[in-house]
Amino acid sequence: DAMVIQNPRYQVTQFGKPVTLSCSQTLNHNVMYWYQQKSSQAPKLLFHYYDKDFNNEADTPDNFQSRRPNTSFCFLDIRSPGLGDAAMYLCATSRGLRRDTQYFGPGTRLTVL
Amino acid sequence: LAKTTQPISMDSYEGQEVNITCSHNNIATNDYITWYQQFPSQGPRFIIQGYKTKVTNEVASLFIPADRKSSTLSLPRVSLSDTAVYYCLVGARGTASKLTFGTGTRLQVTL
Numbered sequence: 474d475a476m477v478i479q480n481p482r483y484q485v486t487q488f489g490k491p492v493t494l495s496c497s498q499t500l501n502h503n504v505m506y507w508y509q510q511k512s513s514q515a516p517k518l519l520f521h522y523y524d525k526d527f528n529n530e531a532d533t534p535d536n537f538q539s540r541r542p543n544t545s546f547c548f549l550d551i552r553s554p555g556l557g558d559a560a561m562y563l564c565a566t567s568r569g570l571r572r573d574t575q576y577f578g579p580g581t582r583l584t585v586l
Numbered sequence: 587l588a589k590t591t592q593p594i595s596m597d598s599y600e601g602q603e604v605n606i607t608c609s610h611n612n613i614a615t616n617d618y619i620t621w622y623q624q625f626p627s628q629g630p631r632f633i634i635q636g637y638k639t640k641v642t643n644e645v646a647s648l649f650i651p652a653d654r655k656s657s658t659l660s661l662p663r664v665s666l667s668d669t670a671v672y673y674c675l676v677g678a679r680g681t682a683s684k685l686t687f688g689t690g691t692r693l694q695v696t697l
Contacts, residue, residue, distance in 0.1 A: 477629070515673060515687035516630065563629045574620070577629025 476500050477578035479564050485584045486554050494549040494581045496564030505547040506575065507539060508563040516563055522547060523569075551583075559585045590674045590688040597694050604661045606691050608674030611655050619650060619657045622673045624690070630673060634659070661693075669695045 478497045486492040496505065504523050508516035520529045522541045536558070538550040551558055561582050565575040591609040598604045610619070618637050622630035634641055636648040636657070647660040661668060671690040 515690055518686070561627075565629065574632045574635065575630075577631065580627070580629050582627070 477564055477566055477576050479562075479578040479581050481581060482579060483582050483584070485586060486551075487586050488556065489553045492551050492554055492583065494551075494562050494564075494583070496547045496549070496578055497545050498547075498564075498566045498576075499545070500566055500568075500576060501544060502566035502576070503544075503569045504567045505541060506565040506567075507537075507547070507549050508565065510561040510563055510580070512560075519549070554583070554585045556585050559583055589686075590676055592672075592674055592688055592691045594689065595692040595694065597696070598664050600665055600695055600697055601663050604664050604668075604693060604695075606659045606661075606672055606674075606693070607656055608659070608688075609656045610674070610676045613654050613676055617654075617676045619648065619654075620675045620677070621646070621648065621659045622675065622687075624671045624673065625669075630687075633672075664693075664695045666695050666697070669693060 506521040
């Protein structure tokens with residue numbers, strides 16, 4: 474009964490080589506989020522979509538982009554990964570902006586060589 | 587944006603009640619308090635949310651004093667499987683982008 478699915482669970486890329494991480498949800502939630510979590514640190518919000526409206530956090534680097542082609546899917550694109558972008562990337566959803574309960578996927582661990 | 591302060595780590599024995607306190611001195615009137623649990627290599631999982639006084643569900647209780655400047659997550663009779671990081675978040679409903687995870691409390695439960 475997976476609700477928030479992230480693929481792949483582990484991704485290895487080379488320095489500077491674009492990479493795309495995928496998230497899908499079966500909850501039909503309006504809001505989808507992407508977080509970055511580095512080792513032993515708290516998750517850090519990168520951006521979120523409310524339906525098709527994109528909301529970028531002020532300190533999210535331009536290197537990070539996102540697409541949401543439909544309600545169920547959301548992608549995180551890292552245009553030119555650096556060594557410092559190695560982290561766990563978490564996707565989450567919530568029903569709307571009226572409720573803060575977020576449902577997280579298992580995450581994708583990105584390694585940059 | 588309300589900042590939260592939690593103990594970095596706590597230890598407990600199995601079967602004990604664990605109370606984790608979170609300070610949020612500049613909590614705003616519209617802010618709710620939410621707690622998440624995160625196991626290694628997994629995404630955070632919602633535990634409980636409250637606005638004032640006491641909230642209880644099948645997993646935990648949340649105690650919030652009248653001034654709302656702090657809150658306490660209470661886990662009754664912890665087991666080894668409760669070993670995780672617990673995050674306290676403060677944010678207003680309707681401002682999804684303002685949910686910020688603090689450093690979290692790493693709870694270690696042993697026999």
